[in-house]
Amino acid sequence: MTTFAAVRLVAAREIRVKLRDKTFLISTLFFLLFAAGSAILPALLAGGPTxxxxxxxxxxxxxxxxxxxxxxxxxxxxxxxxxxxxxxxxxxxxxxxxxxxxxxPDDVVRALSTEPPVRLLDPDALDPLAAFLVPFAFAMTFFFTSQLFGVQIAQSVTEEKQTRIVEILVAAVPVRALLAGKVIAGGVLALGQIALIVAVALTGMRIADGGGGILPLLGPALGWFVPFFVIGFVMLAALWAVAGALASRQEDIAGVSMPVQLAVMLPFFAVLFLNDNPLAMRILSYVPFSAPTAMPLRLFTGDAAGWEPVLSLLVLLAATAGCLAVGARLYEGALLRTNGRVTLRRAWRDREPIG
Known part of the structure; x- marks a missing residue:
């Protein structure tokens, strides 16, 4: 079996298992209903015209x-x-x-009044509500998706170690193919879920405001968010897989994965609290763990030059390649060791020449 065929086999298996998981299906349905409700309910609750x-x-x-x-x-x-x-x-x-x-009825009074001419000094300024909601939406999407699917990847790896199924798997496919299959499957499922949520939310917003308002401003930011999301998720998924390989029991995952959780949580809060600070956002745009949310947000607000997302994406690609290389070595060194929690030093030093 070629490496490509092995990766495809592992990814297909992981996707089939997840699509039969009731928890995954229920959570996806919940997110879809939440996205639809968030887009449509405000308009419905506001009622019709006077x-x-x-x-x-x-x-x-x-x-x-x-x-x-x-x-x-x-x-x-x-x-x-x-x-x-x-x-x-x-x-x-x-x-x-x-x-x-x-x-x-103030709207009736305004309709009957003669308004003086108005000149806007900053016609392109963002609505304050949109300036708050869009950073929150980008950060929440990347944070929850990477956390949810990352934990599932780690749990899957640890479960295979704990039940010793991994010994059968590595006899059939290379270890790196096993890692790649899990990362690809998680990425496909995460991207599919996000695509559904975005489609439902955009449809709801179009129904609610007729396609105007914030939608034209979101287009370029969403277009760049997709490649940033995919590459950033692959980087984090590899780290979550390593965390699962270092643990020998499900109970160990929380402690082992703490560095990965911090790598996700700190950028999340940084983007939320510093989104109105141009210098901080410019720096966060080139930090690999925060770039998937910071750079699309700067594109939405118009603060980023045309070349900046390209450079930021290249930095993220380089960081992802490094995480994959290091992660693959640690994954190989820890996967077959089931006699207790494995340290990073031991996994790096005592890598087994398998796969």
Missing amino acids: TVAVSTAADADALRQAGLDVRPVADDATAERLVRDGDVDAAVVAGPRVLALDER
Whole structure:
């Protein structure tokens, strides 16, 4: 069996096992429902446009242009009766005067007012809510995905060691093919889950705001986020696999994987708390563990030059290649040692010439 065939066999097996895992399927469904709800519910809870009863055609035109739901009526008395009965939110009668039951309808008043000309000094400025939500979304996506699938990779490796199935596996396929298959399977599943979540969220946002608003700004950032996400996930998946190989029992994974968890958590909080600091974000854009979230975010805010994502991606590629090389050696040195927890030094020094 060639190495490529062995990698494909291992990856296919890992994917089949995970797709039959109820926990994975339920978590995917939960994330999809959460993404759909986050995009659509705010618009639904906000309700439809204000309904206004109007007795004059001139006022009706101004209200329609403001996006309000206009109900033409025959006279002022009918308009007032509709407001009192709760059939409309407000009414515009002769004067003009605005009638409402218990709350001032500011959107109706604005529609009837003559606004002075407005000149925007910074028309490209981001909405404050978007400036908060987008960094949070990028950071949360990469953090939770790398944590969730990374832990599963580590648990899978440790389980195979604990049950000694790994001895049968390495007799059939090279150790590095086993590592590559697990990393590729985790990457495919993670990318597939993220693609579904993004598709559902974008569809919900398009339904909610008609395709305008923040969507055009997100396009370039999302386009760059995909390669950053894939390469960054491969780097972390290799480290999670090493953590699983160093442990001999499931109970040991938390302690062994602490350096990997810190490598994921610290950049996550750094991007969240420093996203409004240009210098800090520029530095984080070239740190391999934070680049998958920091660089797409800078592209979203327009703070990154055109050459910067290319350079950042090359730095991330180099770091990933180094992690794969070191990880493969440690993985080989620890995988078949089942007599207790294996140290990094022993795994590096006593690597078995297998696979």
